[in-house]
Amino acid sequence: MKEKTEEMLSPAPHTVIDKSAELKQGIMVFVGLAVLTLIEYFLGVAQVSAATIVLLWLIALLKGGLVLFFFMHVLRVFRADGGH
Amino acid sequence: MSAQAVPVHSRDHAAAHGHSDYNRWAATMRLGLWLFFVSDAFVFGALLVTRFYLLGLHRPHLEQWLGLIVTSVLLVSSFFMNRAEVQISAGNRKGFLTNTLITMALGITFLVGVVGVEWQQAPFGPGDAAQGAVFYMMTGMHALHVLTGVIFLLIVYLKGRKGLYTAERHWGVEAAAIYWHFVDLVWVFFYPALYLIGTVIE
Numbered sequence: 001m002k003e004k005t006e007e008m009l010s011p012a013p014h015t016v017i018d019k020s021a022e023l024k025q026g027i028m029v030f031v032g033l034a035v036l037t038l039i040e041y042f043l044g045v046a047q048v049s050a051a052t053i054v055l056l057w058l059i060a061l062l063k064g065g066l067v068l069f070f071f072m073h074v075l076r077v078f079r080a081d082g083g084h
Numbered sequence: 085m086s087a088q089a090v091p092v093h094s095r096d097h098a099a100a101h102g103h104s105d106y107n108r109w110a111a112t113m114r115l116g117l118w119l120f121f122v123s124d125a126f127v128f129g130a131l132l133v134t135r136f137y138l139l140g141l142h143r144p145h146l147e148q149w150l151g152l153i154v155t156s157v158l159l160v161s162s163f164f165m166n167r168a169e170v171q172i173s174a175g176n177r178k179g180f181l182t183n184t185l186i187t188m189a190l191g192i193t194f195l196v197g198v199v200g201v202e203w204q205q206a207p208f209g210p211g212d213a214a215q216g217a218v219f220y221m222m223t224g225m226h227a228l229h230v231l232t233g234v235i236f237l238l239i240v241y242l243k244g245r246k247g248l249y250t251a252e253r254h255w256g257v258e259a260a261a262i263y264w265h266f267v268d269l270v271w272v273f274f275y276p277a278l279y280l281i282g283t284v285i286e
Binding site: 019022023026027029030033034037040041043044045047053056057059060063064067068070071072073074076077079 | 111114115118141148152155156159160162163165166167170171173174261262265266268269272273275276279280281282283
């Protein structure tokens, strides 16, 4: 039984490559979100003009889009097989 | 009929068929979860509308540095949640468990930051005019979802320790991860609405 479980858990070589790309993508998205958060923080603190509000909303929408597409995998919902 | 008596190609076919059934089942569960998100989004959307209806282009007097810290903590937690999901789908159970634990710890840190620190430091209470009602309702509702997420992750972690998830079958992990990112998504809009947009109410 133990051998069976370990067999199921051992990844195939092509899977390792795919998952490595997914991990890198996760890092890139995280860095993007972190940079956008810092920008909105400084925009919010400075409150230069009324246009700041529009910029803050745009940044929030961009961040939301990144989370939806890359972290929540929203497109998987529309796949018939539902695979990864 | 014993398993050994079944020809190899038949067993492969059965396994593939079972995997296909599982994927279809997971797709149905995924659709259900997303329908829940849509209904939950109406709740958070209503809170967001209420905030701008009652406060307009003014915001509560809050500690900016604390807002940035709790936001960063939630953002980092989403990063580790993503890693946990990728690790289990790669068959790395140890990596999945470690990243899930880190996510839970960061979720608890976020709760302590908002409920334990921000709520104590805020110069107004829940009954102090519109800003009190708006701030405590928005952060309270969100914190409740974070707490639910931490409990969800704890269940997934304990099941993961028992080896109940595999690279091919881990819908529970995926559901917990999507839920956690949804909580992060809500904060993406709550953070500027509460901390950054408008002038401070004196």
